[in-house]
Amino acid sequence: xxxxxxxxxxxxxxxxxxxxxxxxxxxxxxxxxxxxxxxxxxxxxxxxxxxxxxxxxxxxxxxxxxxxxxxxxxxxxxxxxxxxxxxxxxxxxxxxxxxxxxxxxxxxxxxxxxxxxxxxxxxxxxxxxxxxxxxxxxxxxxxxxxxxxxxxxxxxxxxxxxxxxxxxxxxxxxxxxxxxxxxxxxxxxxxxxxxxxxxxxxxxxxxxxxxxxxxxxxxxxxxxxxxxxxxxxxxxxxxxxxxxxxxxxxxxxxxxxxxxxxxxxxxxxxxxxxxxxxxxxxxxxxxxxxxxxxxxxxxxxxxxxxxxxxxxxxxxxxxxxxxxxxxxxxxxxxxxxxxxxxxxxxxxxxxxxxxxxxxxxxxxxxxxxxxxxxxxxxxxxxxxxxxxxxxxxxxxxxxxxxxxxxxxxxxxxxxxxxxx
Ligand code: PLP
Numbered sequence: 001x002x003x004x005x006x007x008x009x010x011x012x013x014x015x016x017x018x019x020x021x022x023x024x025x026x027x028x029x030x031x032x033x034x035x036x037x038x039x040x041x042x043x044x045x046x047x048x049x050x051x052x053x054x055x056x057x058x059x060x061x062x063x064x065x066x067x068x069x070x071x072x073x074x075x076x077x078x079x080x081x082x083x084x085x086x087x088x089x090x091x092x093x094x095x096x097x098x099x100x101x102x103x104x105x106x107x108x109x110x111x112x113x114x115x116x117x118x119x120x121x122x123x124x125x126x127x128x129x130x131x132x133x134x135x136x137x138x139x140x141x142x143x144x145x146x147x148x149x150x151x152x153x154x155x156x157x158x159x160x161x162x163x164x165x166x167x168x169x170x171x172x173x174x175x176x177x178x179x180x181x182x183x184x185x186x187x188x189x190x191x192x193x194x195x196x197x198x199x200x201x202x203x204x205x206x207x208x209x210x211x212x213x214x215x216x217x218x219x220x221x222x223x224x225x226x227x228x229x230x231x232x233x234x235x236x237x238x239x240x241x242x243x244x245x246x247x248x249x250x251x252x253x254x255x256x257x258x259x260x261x262x263x264x265x266x267x268x269x270x271x272x273x274x275x276x277x278x279x280x281x282x283x284x285x286x287x288x289x290x291x292x293x294x295x296x297x298x299x300x301x302x303x304x305x306x307x308x309x310x311x312x313x314x315x316x317x318x319x320x321x322x323x324x325x326x327x328x329x330x331x332x333x334x335x336x337x338x339x340x341x342x343x344x345x346x347x348x349x350x351x352x353x354x355x356x357x358x359x360x361x362x363x364x365x366x367x368x369x370x371x372x373x374x375x376x377x378x379x380x381x382x383x384x385x386x387x388x389x390x391x392x393x394x395x396x397x398x399x400x401x402x403x404x405x406x407x408x409x410x411x412x413x414x415x416x417x418x419x420x
Contacts, residue, residue, distance in 0.1 A: 004285045011064030024275045025056040053262040057271035068184040072220030073254040080200020082267040083214030090257045091144045094120030098145040101128035102389040103152035106379035151181035154398040158321035165193035174222045181334045185288045195222040203365035206280040211273040220250035292332025295401040299337045310340040335401040345394040354416035369402035
């Protein structure tokens, strides 16, 4: 099946007389005929037993996303933050380190640089465009993974995934990609060699600003028995001595994440949230096409204004990342455009407050056009140095183009620019 078809049909196939739409299975628990059956499930989780770590509605969405990304399995989480957290904790313990590109979402920088540090896990930040030899120098004997965003929020740097795959695999560690802005419709990191893909499903996948959620997808391709990851190849005493690589083969990473971390942290989404996410996924391809189309027109429009100092949109010829975008995002580079207004922070705020159609809100990748000033919101906690490393200057505005008629979006921009 192609993506458009997968979005509608993967993950749930009703049998004769069953509901056409994925049903909301609103139950915390599941009943069995015998104690022995429940006991067996604790050895081998072949059925749902408790909705803190699996549920039929959520499972349908997990299967759909795994299919779209080309993975062997997926696990939904209650937020994108939870997905980032568990993707790392499944590999790194206290005393370990991992490498991350510096141009990632501000909340993830906070999680990696501050909170994981308190867990004894060190994140080593590097420039995503650094040559391989420079990245190599950052590796330590305890480095367990590399993390990066396909299309960075909000710098819109396009990651050279194949370069990072080569570096990761040379060092026998997995590459984890946050594919939130691209979605599997615009880019499939696993097809380029990435090992793990995560998303904030709160963004384009949902698209309607209805649920906060995340997902982790396992490619099934990484060799966890390469000597670097003993917790995959030795008995897990907290789970009846299971050996993940031996007992779950290619699905070792995602099963370990669910049965160990989701069991203990419990950040699983509600069935109703998964139902809403599924509605968004059903129209993802058609929405992504229109987001990309509208955003390119908006980016070109901004380029023509003498009030704008800089427009960043990798789909524009001449953009620093245009060539990489042609390789990794040939169908388009999402609906997000980053602009820098002349006159710095003051004019940025004036422009945003002058918009009538576009909402000023803490969100991005919505069906409705919305704007945000990262330096005073999502990236507020970053130091000026970290802001520069993340590709953000104080006048930068993240303009998330929605699905309104393009003429209305342009008219709104023009009336607000005219006030500056
Ligand atoms: N990853 C990216 C690229 C994001 O933009 C965000 C949120 O903006 C997150 C992760 C965190 O996701 P959530 O807000 O769903 O926790």
